[in-house]
Amino acid sequence: MKYLFFDLECANTDGGGKICEFGYVVTDESFNIVEKDLIIINPGYDENGVRERFVTEDRVIEGLSFAFSFDTYRSAPEFPVFYDRIKNILIDKDLMIFGYAVRNDVRFLNYTLKRYGYDPFDYMAYDIAEYVKYDRDDEKSIGLGKAYTEYVGEKSDAGLTEHCSRDDSEFTMLVLKGLLAKQNMDLHSFLSKISYKPISSVKEIEREEEEKEARRCYTEYCRECRPYIYDSGYIGARISLSREAQQNIDFVNRAIDIAYKRDLLFVRFGNETDYLLCISEEEYKSRKRQNANLHPSYDLILIDELEEL
Numbered sequence: 001m002k003y004l005f006f007d008l009e010c011a012n013t014d015g016g017g018k019i020c021e022f023g024y025v026v027t028d029e030s031f032n033i034v035e036k037d038l039i040i041i042n043p044g045y046d047e048n049g050v051r052e053r054f055v056t057e058d059r060v061i062e063g064l065s066f067a068f069s070f071d072t073y074r075s076a077p078e079f080p081v082f083y084d085r086i087k088n089i090l091i092d093k094d095l096m097i098f099g100y101a102v103r104n105d106v107r108f109l110n111y112t113l114k115r116y117g118y119d120p121f122d123y124m125a126y127d128i129a130e131y132v133k134y135d136r137d138d139e140k141s142i143g144l145g146k147a148y149t150e151y152v153g154e155k156s157d158a159g160l161t162e163h164c165s166r167d168d169s170e171f172t173m174l175v176l177k178g179l180l181a182k183q184n185m186d187l188h189s190f191l192s193k194i195s196y197k198p199i200s201s202v203k204e205i206e207r208e209e210e211e212k213e214a215r216r217c218y219t220e221y222c223r224e225c226r227p228y229i230y231d232s233g234y235i236g237a238r239i240s241l242s243r244e245a246q247q248n249i250d251f252v253n254r255a256i257d258i259a260y261k262r263d264l265l266f267v268r269f270g271n272e273t274d275y276l277l278c279i280s281e282e283e284y285k286s287r288k289r290q291n292a293n294l295h296p297s298y299d300l301i302l303i304d305e306l307e308e309l
Contacts, residue, residue, distance in 0.1 A: 002034065003027045004095040005173045007165040008105045009066065011043035011054045011073065016115065017108025018043035018052045020066070020073045022086055023165025026095065029187070031177045038166035039086070040068065040076040067164035080116055090123040090201075097125045097198075100144045100172040106201050107208060120205060124198040126191075128176050134194050135179055139244075139286035144171055151178030214249040218266065221256050225265040229272055237309045238265045240273035240298070244283060251279055251303070258306050275301040275309075 009021035020043045026035040043052040054070055055061060066073070086109075090097065099105050102125045113120055132147050133139060142150075145162060152174045160167035176187075183190055218241055228234055239259065245251050255277060259266055267273050276298050278284040284300055291300070301309075 001029060002095050003029070003031070003173070004089065004092075004097045005169040005176075006090075006097065006099055006105065007168040007172065008108050009163060009165045010108055011052050013055075013108070016111030017104075019079060019108060019112050020054075021165040022082065023167070023169050024089065025166065025169040025173055027173060031173060033170070033173075036166055036170065038164065039082050040073060041082060042074055042076045042078045044078045065163055067161055067167075078116075079112055083116070083118060087121055091121055097123060098128055098172060098176065099125055100127070100147070100168070100175070101129045101141065102127045103199055103204065106199055106204050110201060110205055110208075120202050122200060122202040124200055126196070126198045128172050128179075130196055131176065131179055131190070131194070134196070135183065137286070138290070139283050140290065144168060144175070147175045151175050151182065210249045211247040214252045215246050217249070217256065218246050218252050219268070221259070222266045222268045225267065228265055229267055234265070236263045236265060238267045238272060238274045239277055239301075239306070240267055240270060240275070241277045242279060242283060242287070245277055245279040248279060255303060255306065258303070262307070262309060264306070264309060270296065270298060273298045275299050275306075277301055277303060277306060279303075 004024055004026050006022070006024040008017065008019050009023075010017035011020045012018050020041050022039040022041060024035075024037060025033055027033050043054075045051050051074065054066065054073075056064060056066065057070060089095075106125055110120055129141050129144075129147070132151075133141060136142070148171050160170055162168065162171075180187060180190055185193065229238060239255075241252065241255065245255070256266070258264070270276070276287070276296075278287060278300055281302065284302055287300055
């Protein structure tokens with residue numbers, strides 16, 4: 001078995017990721033690199049035939065830059081030229097696939113397939129960012145650069161360039177290697193320990209639609225509640241859902257049902273809320289630790305407690 005680490009860069013994410021790089025690194029089970037490459041992709045044109053803009057083309061964004069000039073990307077072929085190659089890489093059954101915050105990359109690629117009229121293809125991808133959250137015992141994610149510094153060392157010593165997808169793939173591999181060394185475990189033992197499931201690219205399409213519906217339902221109920229938030233006669237509780245909770249349609253529907261029955265108001269912003277509703281015991285404990293020195297104006301709550309308010 002070999003390991004594939006991949007990463008995408010997008011010119012912009014308006015409506016979906018307009019991919020401009022596909023980079024990858026292949027290693028053996030000892031993390032020795034056996035292949036690495038970078039595919040530069042023209043992000044193409046929008047539905048009006050106007051070329052896609054790069055997010056930094058008209059303004060400077062701190063911490064964000066592209067590895068190559070805009071002209072370099074625009075002189076490259078568009079995605080269809082590379083479709084077969086990228087698909088064959090990702091569906092190779094001899095490769096175990098990894099990325100950092102890889103759900104974003106999976107979604108960008110799914111969007112690109114739809115954009116160019118291709119059917120989705122299925123592959124499984126493991127998210128190193130989730131491993132880092134587990135190791136740090138923290139529900140809050142950290143970026144790849146910070147993870148590299150924490151598990152490996154100074155990025156300047158690596159001879160790699162951030163935001164070049166090939167090099168970010170190598171950064172991701174080195175973070176995993178450093179994390180496993182810290183855990184003093186091999187990869188398969190570590191995966192058994194944390195019982196983490198990889199992301200299915202095809203199931204992610206359905207998941208994304210469910211998340212959109214969950215956020216829509218939550219936002220709509222918050223809008224219904226808005227006129228009553230500052231009503232001096234209201235004596236009930238004001239509830240916000242955590243970001244994770246807002247993405248789970250079953251959880252949102254159950255929370256709204258409880259709110260209707262118990263005359264509770266949903267609000268979207270923390271400075272207006274009495275309680276932040278967490279989706280799980282794990283998130284509750286993690287946020288409790290994070291809030292220990294912050295003294296927020298709201299309390300944390302689980303959904304079973306919501307029924308008792």
